Amino acid sequence: MGGDGNRAYGHKSFSRSRSHFRDRITADGRGGRPVAAGRYRLVVSRACPWASRAVISRRLLGLEDALSMAVADPVQDDRSWRFTLDPGGRDPVLGIRYLSEAYDRRETGYPGGVSVPAVVDVASGELVTNDYQQLTLDLATEWTALHREGAPDLYPAARRDEIDTVMAEVYEDVNNGVYRAGFATGQKEYEKACAGVFRRLETIAGRLAGQRYLVGDTLTEADIRLFTTLVRFDPVYHGHFKCNRWKLAEEPVLWAYARDLFQTPGFGDTVDFDHIKRHYYQVHTGINPTGIVPLGPDLASWLSPHHREELGGRPFGDGTPPGPVPEGERVAPAGRPV
Known part of the structure; x- marks a missing residue:
């Protein structure tokens, strides 16, 4: 369970702050952060939709060997994300108990929140970036030399304007909208946010009625960003x-x-419903003061036939699906009791 900081959830209106640490890791090293295998560690929570984008992108692109991953406990305390899932309560690569330690090494006394996804420089132990919006775009476009053979193009140049437009609408009304509804402190505030969520979802449903994916006939970054909210x-x-x-x-x-996305390699095999449910229901004690985690819904239906293949489309374009999930990164399949 969280402490006083977690009890604040639900007692103040939601506002997502802009990422404070926005260094980019690039192919040519401009800005001093070059792409290099083994140099950085991606810190995530499988509960967090923003971090889950990076987990999916990393897997689809085959960056597991180049960019190691630390998974935080889904239940935070007031120092935020902690490594209590690891032996001794320390991340085995960074040697820290809390992600905040990497933030402190980058900027002492940083007044903002400690968020995931975060990329940490392994040698120095310093945070590099917590820019969740740019991170996955850079994984798709700047890390190409380290992509697996057959990796899909998740941000194709010819489609970027359309992808950016769709992602902006999804971000405002869906990704962020559910939080504005959930953390609303008044009826009108809640109703406006909730109405916006469903209005946008209905528009998206109309778009997807005749095409398999959001933009073009292949998976793109836009699908990843919508999926992490839908799941x-x-x-x-x-x-x-x-x-x-x-x-x-x-x-x-x-x-x-x-369900189509969930059953596509790289999506559902990264989802941990146990982490998701425990995080929201046990951390947001201002909304759910008892900390009780509901038993439902039934997860087995995620594996039922979807028939979306009838719309055509090529999930990975000219590429191929990712291989098996690496040992140590596997999660329980949907349908297992939690």
């Missing part, structure tokens, strides 16, 4: 954040689309 919708956003006009499983197009 959390019924387990947490519907009840915990009161986004309950309907369940994802009650909207035929979006439910089939979400």
Whole structure:
């Protein structure tokens, strides 16, 4: 359970702050942060939708050997993300107990929050970036020399304007909208945010009724960013954040689309519903003071047929699916009791 900081959730309006540490890791090293295998460590929580984008991108692109990954405990305390899942409560590569230690090495007394995803320089132990918006775009475009053979182009140059437009709409009304609804402190504030979530979801459903993916006929960054909210919708956003006009499983197009992605290598095999549910229901004690984690929903339906392949499309374009999940990074399959 969290402490006083976690009890603040639900007692103040939601505002997502801009990433404070925005160094970019680039192919040519401009700015002093060159792409290099083994130099950096990606710190994530499988509970966090923003971090889950990076987990999916890393796997689809085959960067597991080049960019190691630390997984934080889904239940934070007031020092935020901690490595209590690891032996001795320390990340085995960085040697730290809390992600905040990497933040402190970068900037002593940093007044902002400690967020994931975060990339840490292994040698110095300093935070490099917590820019969740730019990080995955750079993994797709700057880390290409280290991509696996057959890696998909998740941010194709010819489609970037359209991808950026779709992602901006999804970000404002869906990715962020569920949080504005869930952390609302007044009825009108909640109703405005909740209405915006479902209005955008209905628009997206109309778009996806006739095409398999959001932009073009292949998977792109836009699909990753929508998926990480959709996969959390019924387990947490519907009840915990009161986004309950309907369940994802009650909207035929979006439910089939979400299952299609979930069953695509690189998506569902990165999802840990246990981490997701425990984080939201046990950390947000201002919203759920008892810390009780609900038993449902039934997760087995994520593996049911979706028939989206009838719309055509080539998930990986001219590429291939990623290989098996590396040992040590596997999560429980959907349908296992949590």
